[in-house]
Amino acid sequence: MSRAKICGTGSCLPAGRVTNQDLTKWVDTSDEWITTRTGIKTRHVAVKGEETSRLAADAARQALKMTGMQAEDLNIIIVATITPDMTMPSCACLVQQELGALNAFAFDVNAACSGFVYGLDVAEKYINSNPCLNILVIGAETLSGRTNWKDRNTCVLFGDGAGACILTGEESGRGIVASKLYSDGRLFNLLKMAGAPSMNAELARDDHDGSYIKMAGRDVFKYAVRCMEKAVAAVLTNAAVDIEEIKLLIPHQANIRILKSLADHLGIDYEKIYINLQKYGNTSAASIPIALDEANREGRLVKNDLLLLCCFGGGFTWGAMVLRW
Numbered sequence: 564m565s566r567a568k569i570c571g572t573g574s575c576l577p578a579g580r581v582t583n584q585d586l587t588k589w590v591d592t593s594d595e596w597i598t599t600r601t602g603i604k605t606r607h608v609a610v611k612g613e614e615t616s617r618l619a620a621d622a623a624r625q626a627l628k629m630t631g632m633q634a635e636d637l638n639i640i641i642v643a644t645i646t647p648d649m650t651m652p653s654c655a656c657l658v659q660q661e662l663g664a665l666n667a668f669a670f671d672v673n674a675a676c677s678g679f680v681y682g683l684d685v686a687e688k689y690i691n692s693n694p695c696l697n698i699l700v701i702g703a704e705t706l707s708g709r710t711n712w713k714d715r716n717t718c719v720l721f722g723d724g725a726g727a728c729i730l731t732g733e734e735s736g737r738g739i740v741a742s743k744l745y746s747d748g749r750l751f752n753l754l755k756m757a758g759a760p761s762m763n764a765e766l767a768r769d770d771h772d773g774s775y776i777k778m779a780g781r782d783v784f785k786y787a788v789r790c791m792e793k794a795v796a797a798v799l800t801n802a803a804v805d806i807e808e809i810k811l812l813i814p815h816q817a818n819i820r821i822l823k824s825l826a827d828h829l830g831i832d833y834e835k836i837y838i839n840l841q842k843y844g845n846t847s848a849a850s851i852p853i854a855l856d857e858a859n860r861e862g863r864l865v866k867n868d869l870l871l872l873c874c875f876g877g878g879f880t881w882g883a884m885v886l887r888w
């Protein structure tokens with residue numbers, strides 16, 4: 564049976580880091596508050612030359628190196644991002660030109676922090692129709708550019724970075740086993756980031772309140788736990804897999820308390836959850852592929868092991884995926 568299998572991973576973090584201590588210079592907060600409420604200690608912040616497309620391309624180069632493929636071997640490039648360098652062209656097209664991947668077509672996916680899992684799901688559909696395709700899926704963000712550094716409710720949470728993987732068809736049964744995606748646009752107001760206001764006065768929104776990320780933290784917290792729990796239960800049923808069979812859960816890295824609560828609800832060993840948010844904060848669509856790459860390079864991903872991904876983000880969007888590594 565042919566499945567869409569991840570054959571290479573990569574990641575890229577900007578060089579600069581902002582510690583909790585650094586943040587105390589700009590907003591009324593403390594290392595103790597941030598650490599206990601979120602688990603985050605530092606986050607990477609991009610500067611000129613480290614735009615989303617550059618981070619994405621660097622992560623992609625690493626993934627290509629791991630597979631031994633050339634950029635010309637890629638057929639499709641999908642970038643999950645809510646912080647593309649420009650609205651048009653897509654970040655994926657900029658990555659294509661950075662890599663010289665001239666045999667590919669390229670497009671972006673916007674599903675906020677869930678974007679990478681959505682991207683994998685789209686890639687899987689293409690590979691199901693043609694297992695010979697090589698598809699690059701990237702999650703890349705520079706949310707630092709859309710963060711209000713005077714708002715302590717949000718500025719302590721986010722970070723920049725990119726993660727990438729390459730998928731192709733494989734007959735061995737390894738690869739994506741099942742996925743389940745959801746969204747509920749009725750809840751859009753609880754986590755949002757407006758773009759530039761429309762220049763067409765008829766279309767301009769009255770409630771446009773700037774381009775910064777805005778969030779109702781407590782509501783987001785509750786929905787994140789409930790929604791990811793539901794998605795995981797559904798995907799495990801679809802995959803006919805018990806939670807005990809999962810060797811590693813790689814969740815979206817938003818908040819340590821969300822992950823602890825999720826572990827309790829799911830009845831999964833906390834040690835089976837891959838956590839790196841203390842180093843990077845919430846990197847939105849980049850968080851799962853960065854964690855996947857780290858876990859891969861640390862040797863935590865063992866051939867034929869069952870992995871679980873789960874995500875939650877603005878929209879709201881959420882979902883879960885089971886993979887046989």
Ligand code: COA
Nearest residue numbers: 592593596600676715716719780781783784817818875876
């Ligand atoms: N430093 C110090 N105090 C802070 C603070 C900060 N950085 N941010 C908020 N506070 C204060 C609040 O102003 C509030 O003070 P008050 O009681 O005097 O009004 C107090 O801390 C408690 O705020 P609250 O929002 O209830 O805290 P919380 O325990 O819910 O934690 C979050 C806040 C944002 C960490 C938490 O709600 C969260 O993680 N939510 C999910 C966010 C997320 O993951 N978003 C992305 C999803 S993809």
